[in-house]
Amino acid sequence: MVLRVITWLGRHIEQGKISYFRWESQSSRRFKAWPVQTRWLAFVLFPAMFAGCCGGPAMWLAAWFSGATADAGRGAVSPEAAANEYLLSISYNNVEGLAPLLDDDRQDQLLRQRAAYLSEMEATDPAPARMSWEGYDVRPLSQGRVEVRTDVRGNWTSAAEGGGRLRMFNSEAHPWVILLAEDDGWRIVEVRPHPWCGGYVYGDRCSGKTLAE
Incomplete structure (x- = not known):
């Protein structure tokens, strides 16, 4: 037995x-x-x-x-889905579920880039509440590779004096480019964000209250 x-x-x-x-x-x-x-x-x-x-x-x-x-462990079902998840991870500072959408060989580099960009955003006074974007322009490159373009805004909120309603104000929209490759789903290989310091906010006022736009 x-x-x-x-x-x-x-x-x-x-x-x-x-x-x-x-x-x-x-x-x-x-x-x-x-x-x-x-x-x-x-x-x-x-x-x-x-x-x-x-x-x-x-x-x-x-x-x-x-x-x-x-x-x-698979990538995203579409380039737009991968780009959207990446932008959401920045807007809401939540990295959960992002790793499988990043190219294996560039994962550490992409995560460091994301962390550095978030650090610049959080150092702004006042820091943005989130980011917003609308629509994607998907352009084929070589076989199995595409780039996704979208215009992204920084969003801020402020309370009116006397405890009134919150007001929201936005920066101008600026282009972001995200490059992706098809590898068991779509994975991000490179991100070209619009600069935060000197782009969304004045370069010498990254910790100040004056917006570039």
């Missing part, structure tokens, strides 16, 4: 390894930072042992989890 269980477990582990390495080669960008042994334990050994204990429901759960994690 014990030998039969060991044989069955070994067969399922081997099948799991084959499926895992196929999945990893296609869409495991989110887990590349994990050591190989950790990934193998998480996605092969433990699911196989769990399946042996719990049978059919466990196999269904493992299949669902595998599909969910694969989808989580």
Whole structure:
């Protein structure tokens, strides 16, 4: 009986390894930072042992989890969707879910660029409430690459004296260009924002209250 269980477990582990390495080669960008042994334990050994204990429901759960994690590692469904998520991550200072939409080789650089731009925005007095944009112009470049252009505004709010209603005022719209490549979904490879200091606000007044526009 014990030998039969060991044989069955070994067969399922081997099948799991084959499926895992196929999945990893296609869409495991989110887990590349994990050591190989950790990934193998998480996605092969433990699911196989769990399946042996719990049978059919466990196999269904493992299949669902595998599909969910694969989808989580894919790029955006369209260039516009990727560009929109990037701009939202700046407007609302929320990086969650952004990493899979960035090119693997440029991910660190793009995240540093984003953080530096946010730092300039937050150093402005008063800091903007958010950014806004409308419409995308998608232009094909070479095979599998496009650029997305959109005009972006800085938005500020201020309270009227005496605690009255909030007022909103905006900068002029300025062009942003986002370059993308198709790689298991659309991923951002380069961002060319309009300068914040010297663009949206005066260069020598980045921490002041005077807007360039």
